[in-house]
Each structure stands twice: as structure tokens, then as C-alpha cells.
Amino acid sequence: MSVEEQVIENARQGKLLTHKCADCRYLHLSTAYYCRQCGSEDFEDVLVDGKGTVATYTIITVAPAGFEKYTPYAFVIMKLDGVDLRISGFMEGIATPDDLPVGTPAKITGFDERGILIQRQ
Amino acid sequence: MEGVCVLGAGSTKYGKLADSIADITTQASVAAIKNAGIEPKEVGASYISNVFGVADKQVHIGPVLMSRLGIPDKPSLTIESACGSGSVSFREAYANIAAGFYDCLIATGVEKVTHTGTEWTTTYFAYCSDFFYEGQSGASFPGLFASMARAYLTEFGATEEDFAKVAVKNHDNGALNPKAHMQKRITVDDVMNSAVVASPLKLYDCCPFSDGASSVVLCSEKFAKEHGGDYVKVIGSGRGGSPAALQGRDHMTTIPSTKIASEAAYKMAGVTAKDIDFAEVHDCFTIAEVVDTEDLGFFDKGQGIQAVREERTRLNSDISINPSGGLKSKGHPIGATGIGQVVEMYDQLTGNAGRRSVKDAKLGMTHNFGATGASCAVHIFESA
Numbered sequence: 279m280s281v282e283e284q285v286i287e288n289a290r291q292g293k294l295l296t297h298k299c300a301d302c303r304y305l306h307l308s309t310a311y312y313c314r315q316c317g318s319e320d321f322e323d324v325l326v327d328g329k330g331t332v333a334t335y336t337i338i339t340v341a342p343a344g345f346e347k348y349t350p351y352a353f354v355i356m357k358l359d360g361v362d363l364r365i366s367g368f369m370e371g372i373a374t375p376d377d378l379p380v381g382t383p384a385k386i387t388g389f390d391e392r393g394i395l396i397q398r399q
Numbered sequence: 400m401e402g403v404c405v406l407g408a409g410s411t412k413y414g415k416l417a418d419s420i421a422d423i424t425t426q427a428s429v430a431a432i433k434n435a436g437i438e439p440k441e442v443g444a445s446y447i448s449n450v451f452g453v454a455d456k457q458v459h460i461g462p463v464l465m466s467r468l469g470i471p472d473k474p475s476l477t478i479e480s481a482c483g484s485g486s487v488s489f490r491e492a493y494a495n496i497a498a499g500f501y502d503c504l505i506a507t508g509v510e511k512v513t514h515t516g517t518e519w520t521t522t523y524f525a526y527c528s529d530f531f532y533e534g535q536s537g538a539s540f541p542g543l544f545a546s547m548a549r550a551y552l553t554e555f556g557a558t559e560e561d562f563a564k565v566a567v568k569n570h571d572n573g574a575l576n577p578k579a580h581m582q583k584r585i586t587v588d589d590v591m592n593s594a595v596v597a598s599p600l601k602l603y604d605c606c607p608f609s610d611g612a613s614s615v616v617l618c619s620e621k622f623a624k625e626h627g628g629d630y631v632k633v634i635g636s637g638r639g640g641s642p643a644a645l646q647g648r649d650h651m652t653t654i655p656s657t658k659i660a661s662e663a664a665y666k667m668a669g670v671t672a673k674d675i676d677f678a679e680v681h682d683c684f685t686i687a688e689v690v691d692t693e694d695l696g697f698f699d700k701g702q703g704i705q706a707v708r709e710e711r712t713r714l715n716s717d718i719s720i721n722p723s724g725g726l727k728s729k730g731h732p733i734g735a736t737g738i739g740q741v742v743e744m745y746d747q748l749t750g751n752a753g754r755r756s757v758k759d760a761k762l763g764m765t766h767n768f769g770a771t772g773a774s775c776a777v778h779i780f781e782s783a
Binding site (some may be wrong): 307336345367 | 517519520521522525531532533535536537538541542543545546547548550553588594595597598599600627643646647651718
């Protein structure tokens with residue numbers, strides 16, 4: 279399974295696979311092949327719960343091809359609980375900023391043609 | 400290392416153009432060659448910046464340009480670095496002169512996309528993101544910068560009206576630029592009442608999709624002096640990178656590549672942010688100009704928006720930011736933009752910027768990045 283397929287499989291279970299550097303402990307998303315901090319390619323696979331809070335987001339009304347039928351929707355960058363990592367994804371059903379204050383608890387709920395899916399907890 | 404100069408500059412108008420990508424590439428290049436007062440046969444090679452040539456059925460555009468210039472035997476190279484392609488192409492041309500490989504080169508940037516329509520451009524531009532994490536989840540470029548804007552609003556107490564003032568200022572400058580895509584003044588209300596593209600950014604927070612081509616002639620200082628025409632010196636050059644996806648950055652309101660590139664350029668030029676008289680910065684969206692002016696060191700983090708409120712970035716105020724009108728008003732033909740900024744340096748520093756002239760300008764800066772600043776190049780120019 280490729281690294282991207284692994285991300286997708288885990289997202290379907292509401293999880294996120296991460297790479298913890300075996301040498302300096304710096305934590306990356308699992309698409310990292312080398313450590314950003316020390317250059318090591320020795321990683322431990324660490325599966326984390328796909329839960330966190332909304333770090334920032336936008337509500338898209340002019341969409342790229344394939345996404346017109348979903349507008350308005352949010353593209354969300356979520357800070358994961360308990361680790362220094364963020365993950366972005368698609369959130370449906372968001373029409374106004376009142377629907378999604380920064381800091382709202384959220385979680386990964388799957389993966390489909392809209393990429394990684396995130397919903398409010 | 401050889402001293403490097405810009406000896407001539409030319410641009411098509413930016414906007415919706417009817418002529419083909421090959422035509423506008425050639426028009427801008429011929430304008431630069433004539434402006435420099437040289438013959439095409441003196442050009443050793445060309446560096447072309449272009450992203451979506453495929454949209455106008457022409458990739459590998461370099462040999463087409465060289466053939467039309469009557470120098471088909473001279474080499475060319477096409478460079479893609481998303482919206483930052485032009486400055487990277489300029490840097491490669493600069494480095495080749497500095498290294499002594501050539502005495503004289505042209506760097507030409509071009510883009511031709513408006514005929515494809517908003518959906519095509521929105522979709523294809525999104526391919527410049529880290530697609531697996533961003534474009535695949537429906538992120539558009541306005542959406543990615545809107546995510547930065549939302550973070551800035553939350554972190555620094557700015558308002559959407561504050562961002563609108565950046566657009567108003569750049570349209571005021573663009574109204575003085577006969578080559579600008581949008582030569583009309585707008586008001587804060589116009590921005591606030593324009594359609595939402597990606598909240599909190601509205602249509603007038605966004606630069607337009609533009610067609611256009613820009614070209615400059617670069618040469619060694621020796622060539623420039625022997626030649627005798629107007630020239631400006633390139634005294635600083637820096638490049639930098641950032642994590643490709645926004646999620647990989649520690650802060651959502653700063654662009655690391657801008658800091659890295661500008662620090663390198665300042666160091667090489669032996670100057671600081673305080674010495675810069677005017678700058679063409681990458682204002683693809685209003686939020687971007689605010690972040691840029693902080694990351695380039697003109698204002699402290701979080702203070703860029705206060706500088707906008709106090710009108711300190713207007714033409715001939717504390718520091719003239721985007722006297723050309725910037726991407727926002729002059730337009731953003733993405734492969735041409737970085738070269739177009741150098742054209743503005745040449746026009747300003749040789750006293751040919753007309754009604755938008757920066758008074759007593761001696762030092763200018765260009766800042767141009769790709770995507771959300773995943774790549775960036777900064778150059779510093781001095782009047783000769």
C-alpha cells in the first residue's frame with residue numbers, strides 16, 4: 279500500500295497515521311519520508327485519533343470542478359488533540375462563519391471524492 | 400561574480416488579450432529588446448516563465464520565441480514555479496550572467512488563460528497546491544488565502560474592512576498605470592458588497608485572472624556600461640521555501656519562504672528593510688499583501704494591518720507598496736507576474752513610471768511567490 283493509500287485507509291476509520299522520528303521524536307504526517315528536523319529516515323508509525331479543533335477554515339462559494347454541487351462548504355485546517363500536527367479536509371453543511379467558530383471541536387470521519395472528510399464533533 | 404544589470408524592459412497590457420500566447424510572448428520580448436537598444440543577436444539565451452501554456456496549445460515556448468526573434472540557434476529554458484515562476488526565471492537568468500556564462504539574456508514571462516473561463520482557471524490553479532491534502536479536499540486558491548485571512552482576523556483583531564483598504568489603495572495605483580488590467584478606482588463599500596468567493600474574501604479582495612507577457616533584458620555591468628543606455632543594478636537575490644501545504648506551517652499568518660528569501664537578499668545587498676523606498680509585493684489577495692509587508696520586515700507581525708489603516712503603504716507615503724497597482728489591480732498573468740514586477744523596478748528607477756512615480760526612488764524590491772508561498776524569490780534593485 280502506498281503512503282497515500284495508507285492515509286486514506288486510516289481516514290476511513292477516523293484515524294490518522296503519523297511518522298514519529300526514531301532519532302529526534304519530531305512528529306510528521308505519514309507522507310514524510312525524511313525527518314524535517316534531523317534528516318533521519320527512521321520513523322515509528324503512530325496511529326492517532328483523528329480528533330481536534332478547527333485552527334482556521336474558509337467557506338467556499340466559487341468551487342473547483344467537481345465541487346460545485348457541494349457549495350457552500352468549508353475547507354478546514356484542524357489542529358489535532360494532544361500532538362503538534364494539523365490536518366486539512368472537507369467539511370459539508372457550513373454556510374456562514376457562525377456555523378464554525380475557530381476552536382470548534384472536529385474529527386476525521388472518512389475519505390471520498392472530496393478528500394479527507396472532517397465534521398464537527 | 401559579475402555585477403548584473405537590467406538594461407531594458409517591456410510588457411504587453413495585462414487583461415483579457417486576443418492574441419496567442421506565442422504572439423504576446425514575442426511582443427513583450429521585442430519591446431524589451433528595443434527598450435534596451437540592443438539587437439536580438441546580442442541575446443545569448445532566454446529564460447521563459449509560464450505555467451499553463453497547455454491552455455493555449457503551446458508548451459516548449461522558448462524555441463518558438465527564439466525562432467521569431469531570428470535567433471533559432473540560441474538556447475532557451477521554460478521554468479514553472481506556479482505564480483512565482485517569473486521571479487525564479489529572473490533568478491536563473493541573473494545567476495547565469497553572474498556566473499559569466501552569458502553577457503546578455505532575456506527573461507520573459509507569459510500567461511494566457513482568460514479564454515478558459517473561471518471554472519477551468521479555478522480548477523487548474525488548485526493543482527498548484529499540495530493536491531493530496533488541499534486541492535483534493537476542494538480548496539481553491541482564494542480558499543487557501545481565505546484560511547490565512549480567517550486566522551489573521553482571529554489572531555490580530557483585524558476586520559474585513561481593513562483588508563478592503565488594501566484593494567482600494569492598489570486600485571488607486573493601478574488607475575495610474577496604462578498597462579494595468581483594472582484601471583479603475585474602487586471604494587471600501589465596493590469591496591464589502593462584492594460577491595463572496597471564499598469567506599472572508601470577496602471578489603474585490605482577489606486579483607483577477609489575467610493574460611499578459613513581460614520581458615526584461617539582463618546583462619553584465621560591463622556590457623551595460625559599454626552599451627550606454629539606462630540600466631538598473633540587481634544588488635540582492637534570494638530564494639526560499641515553505642511547507643507546501645498550509646497545515647505543515649507553525650503559523651497560518653506568516654509565509655516562511657518570504658522571510659528566508661528576503662533575509663538572503665538583504666544580506667547580499669547589504670541593506671535592511673528600512674532602506675527600501677518601494678516594493679512590488681505578491682498581493683494575489685488583500686491578506687497576502689498584509690502578510691508580505693510583515694514577513695519582509697517593513698512592519699512587525701500583526702502591525703501590517705495598522706499600517707494599512709494609517710495609509711503608510713500608499714504611493715509616496717512611508718513605503719510605497721505596489722506602485723504599479725500590484726497583482727490586485729495591474730493583474731496577475733501568473734507566469735508573467737514576477738517579470739512584470741522587474742519591469743516596474745526598471746520604469747521607476749529610470750524615471751519612466753509617469754504619474755505613479757515614487758519620488759527620489761533609489762532602492763526597490765520585488766517579492767513574488769508560488770502557490771501559498773511554498774516557493775518565493777526576492778530581488779533588490781538600485782538605480783545606476
